Amino acid sequence: MTEPHNHPGNPPGRDHTGRWTDLERPPLGLRALRRGLILPGGLWTSLDVVEATGSTNTDLAARAAGGAPEGAVLVAEEQTAGRGRLDRRWSAPARSGIFFSVLLRPGPGVPAERLGWLPLLTGVAVATGLARAAGVDTALKWPNDLLVTVDGEERKAGGILAERAGADAVVVGVGLNVSLRAGELPVPTAGSLALANAVSLDRDTLLRAVLRSLERWYGQWRETGGDPAASRLQEAYAVGCATLGRRIRAELPGGRELVGGAVAVDGDGRLVVATDDGERHPVAAGDIVHVRGA
Template sequence: MTEPHNPPGGHPAGRWSDLERPPLGPRALRRGLILPGGLWTSLDVVEATGSTNTDLAARAAAGAAEGAVLVAEEQTAGRGRLDRRWSAPARSGIFFSVLLRPGPGVPAERLGWLPLLTGVAVATGLARAAGVDTSLKWPNDLLVTVDGEERKAGGILAERAGADAVVVGVGLNVSLRADELPVPTAGSLALANAVSLDRETLLRAVLRSLERWYGLWREAGGDPVASRLQETYAAGCATLGRRVRAELPGGRELVGEAVAVDGDGRLVVETDDGGRHPVGAGDIVHVRGA
């Protein structure tokens, strides 16, 4: 249950009167997530902001502790990979960022696993809380099935914030209806027939799952094999086994079958001549099924 919420000054009451999309209750979220010895150390909910990643990166630069969580009811200038912009109706999804400081025990070259780890955490959390089978499109898209088709319902963006911090942002469409989708190929948990659209329940499940996976990964020194992150990601990755087109920096393209995710989190594409090429950056397009 969400807590009573008084309409903030400066906004018409109607903006907060949609009973299908009640506001989040930060006090209840803090009680359930900020626990002694746990990862999460603070949790703030703001009405609206341009980008939770940008805001939390500023807090990181000011010395914020690891485990800070910033949630926005509405994100007006959310950023995806390659600095793409997107927005969604207020309280129609889960938009949050977390501050992580893996420390000297995790080599810098393993930080590239953080967006993949977050994808695994979100997918496993949603499987429990929403009853939705969420698959992962390398490197950072969250896919659900709507009317037999794969649709993008969310995304992940990890950014370095100073020498020792990483801010990871997640955007997930929860209650968006078909007429509210930013593009016809997008999806939402509602359109995927989720058993729960309660955003507090979903957010708690996702953050608890993220705490668990991050703990396993950090205890293993960021090793994706020892933490079982690599095998779990591969098992849930919709890109593997598919014919793909990799649109690489500099306007280059690579077409072939996605055959593996290597130890650095890169997608390995096997071209028709048998060559194997690790892709660490770029857009991946699913050309057709395996």
């Protein structure tokens, strides 16, 4: 969209048209975000903020089909039909979180079989960015959940969804609960940065930190041809993954279940589960339930 409407005398990049239903949740500063992120030679080529949309992934995939270049970023102040894995819905109050999608075109230098690392890479990037900007230890639940600790319990505060968009493009979406209060949580087991006692809830600061971190990790991964070991992505993911070392139940496609210890993430990004009979099973897709510590 274009710049938010501003009245004379008001700071640029902020919306001052009376739509502030919650003064603790100001709108994002579009101009400042563009100045800080769209840099010569950098990954990010455009950044747009919309007040509300159904799904930033859907919208950005449409732009990808129209030939949008790599590095396009689409942010929504409110997502009304955000999607997670298995087409699950994600919604939150306006300006209570960070909801964005990025368009990536890794190119022929990255084999198609390594594109499955992109949601894991994004998890590492978000977690490292939040550690710096929010002072929150964000753990990763395989394959795409972002966990924070609230009152001594792990809770889901965000999720990641990567989708192919044509032959050479991938759209990666991130939804992160920032200022949600306990009474606003979609389910009691959810969390937010506020509930995890983050040192900053400034969404401009957090979004800049996450996108800069994503640019670094993506550049490093692409330079190595998407090699998760050479780029140190596999190592970083293992360090930050709360699933590893746990006894888990994997609910697999087709109604099957697998119970055992999560022992590794292999070179293809699959979760390796060691069952009680000593067999090791690589899991490429499924819902993972953390049963207990190993």
